[in-house]
Amino acid sequence: MSDQTSPKSRREALRCMAFGGAGTLFALAGGVFTPVDLAVAATDRQRAARAGKPLFVQISDTHIGFNKEANPDVGGTLARSIGLVNAMPEQPALIIHTGDITHLSKPAEFDVAQQMLAGLKTAELHTVPGEHDTTDPTVTEYLNRFGKNSDNRGYYSFDHAGVHFVALVNVLQFKPGGLGTLGPEQLAWVSGDLKGRSASTPIVVFAHMPLWSVYEPWGWGTGDAPQLLTLLRRFGSVTVLNGHIHQIVQKVEGNVTFHTARSTAYPQPVAGVGAGPGPLKVPADQLPAMLGVTSVSVVRHPRSLALSDATLA
Amino acid sequence: MSLRRLLSVSAMVTVLQGSPLATEATAVASPAPSTIVVAKDFMFAPASLTVRAGSTVTWTNSDDEPHSVVGEAGLFRSGALDTGESFSFRFDRPGTYRYTCSIHPRMVGTIVVE
Numbered sequence: 001m002s003d004q005t006s007p008k009s010r011r012e013a014l015r016c017m018a019f020g021g022a023g024t025l026f027a028l029a030g031g032v033f034t035p036v037d038l039a040v041a042a043t044d045r046q047r048a049a050r051a052g053k054p055l056f057v058q059i060s061d062t063h064i065g066f067n068k069e070a071n072p073d074v075g076g077t078l079a080r081s082i083g084l085v086n087a088m089p090e091q092p093a094l095i096i097h098t099g100d101i102t103h104l105s106k107p108a109e110f111d112v113a114q115q116m117l118a119g120l121k122t123a124e125l126h127t128v129p130g131e132h133d134t135t136d137p138t139v140t141e142y143l144n145r146f147g148k149n150s151d152n153r154g155y156y157s158f159d160h161a162g163v164h165f166v167a168l169v170n171v172l173q174f175k176p177g178g179l180g181t182l183g184p185e186q187l188a189w190v191s192g193d194l195k196g197r198s199a200s201t202p203i204v205v206f207a208h209m210p211l212w213s214v215y216e217p218w219g220w221g222t223g224d225a226p227q228l229l230t231l232l233r234r235f236g237s238v239t240v241l242n243g244h245i246h247q248i249v250q251k252v253e254g255n256v257t258f259h260t261a262r263s264t265a266y267p268q269p270v271a272g273v274g275a276g277p278g279p280l281k282v283p284a285d286q287l288p289a290m291l292g293v294t295s296v297s298v299v300r301h302p303r304s305l306a307l308s309d310a311t312l313a
Numbered sequence: 314m315s316l317r318r319l320l321s322v323s324a325m326v327t328v329l330q331g332s333p334l335a336t337e338a339t340a341v342a343s344p345a346p347s348t349i350v351v352a353k354d355f356m357f358a359p360a361s362l363t364v365r366a367g368s369t370v371t372w373t374n375s376d377d378e379p380h381s382v383v384g385e386a387g388l389f390r391s392g393a394l395d396t397g398e399s400f401s402f403r404f405d406r407p408g409t410y411r412y413t414c415s416i417h418p419r420m421v422g423t424i425v426v427e
Contacts, residue, residue: 103393135415175418219417
């Protein structure tokens with residue numbers, strides 16, 4: 001990059017660097033993933049077309065109701081995230097929200113979040129709850145709004161474009177000192193749900209807390225996730241999407257790709273830095289680069305899914 | 314000594330012997346003071362607190378992140394406590410009560426009621 005590089009092209013170069021980093025990571029998994037930056041896709045239709053049809057966009061950790069110094073305007077940054085998605089040249093078929101829709105599970109927070117998410121051009125929204133959405137004793141506020149397609153269990157599955165989606169809840173059975181928990185009942189349901197499905201079916205599993213151990217001292221993991229992964233290993237393409245930690249962490253294990261999304265509200269510290277996983281205060285001009293959404297596309301040859309992350313910067 | 318005072322003293326003695334029924338009598342006759350637990354830096358402080366039966370414990374959140382107070386056995390449960398918000402519960406019966414923050418379950422605490 002020369003010193004004459006314009007701010008715009010420098011920004012795009014930085015995006016390409018980010019793209020290259022993610023591409024390398026996925027290439028190590030067998031070369032089947034071709035991440036493309038969502039923001040670049042919005043201005044480069046050919047490249048977006050090469051990346052495949054956008055299947056869905058993951059939005060996470062919108063934390064409507066948060067108003068502290070780390071981001072006093074979470075409504076504003078969610079609105080910008082929605083604008084980013086609506087600007088995609090080809091709209092995704094689905095939107096997935098991986099939880100912490102609200103900050104304090106308050107009815108007014110859910111109402112604002114629902115009204116804002118209704119501004120997405122893509123109407124089909126699938127959600128899972130985060131622990132911030134379920135602090136009322138009966139989880140009524142979340143389930144009254146988002147529990148209809150799961151008989152108020154919170155976990156469910158559906159199919160779209162040949163991809164099988166499994167939405168899981170790992171924020172309701174906390175034990176003191178423990179990690180997230182799926183629980184035996186939900187695991188038995190997953191086992192039944194996957195039974196008989198062809199191993200060539202692409203699987204997308206999403207839940208709020210990481211379904212792998214990112215950092216146990218901060219509870220960034222799910223204690224009984226290994227039992228879930230045992231059920232998933234026979235499938236040729238498994239994509240596991242989570243939120244909760246407000247930053248991108250990725251891992252590839254065999255045919256399973258794990259990916260955590262950025263928040264649209266505020267960043268959190270890197271694992272183990274500071275007292276705990278609270279809101280991270282950064283200079284205002286750095287905040288947009290730490291917030292964003294994830295886009296997932298279908299890649300036809302070979303059939304798999306490609307992930308890309310976009311920031312508000 | 315009045316009958317009321319006598320009952321209270323009698324109850325206090327019985328408390329030491331561990332009778333839950335007598336503990337409640339003590340609580341009525343001689344309410345114990347409120348005690349504060351602070352949630353700060355993703356920890357409850359003090360992590361273990363011993364109080365007399367009938368005491369009210371108040372938890373206050375001093376973090377920028379919300380916390381909650383959820384008793385392991387379901388006896389008490391706050392909603393999400395935002396910064397500066399509090400939740401109180403009166404412990405009438407002796408026992409050991411473990412609790413956690415449902416938002417950050419690594420945060421744990423214990424109230425020992427004597």
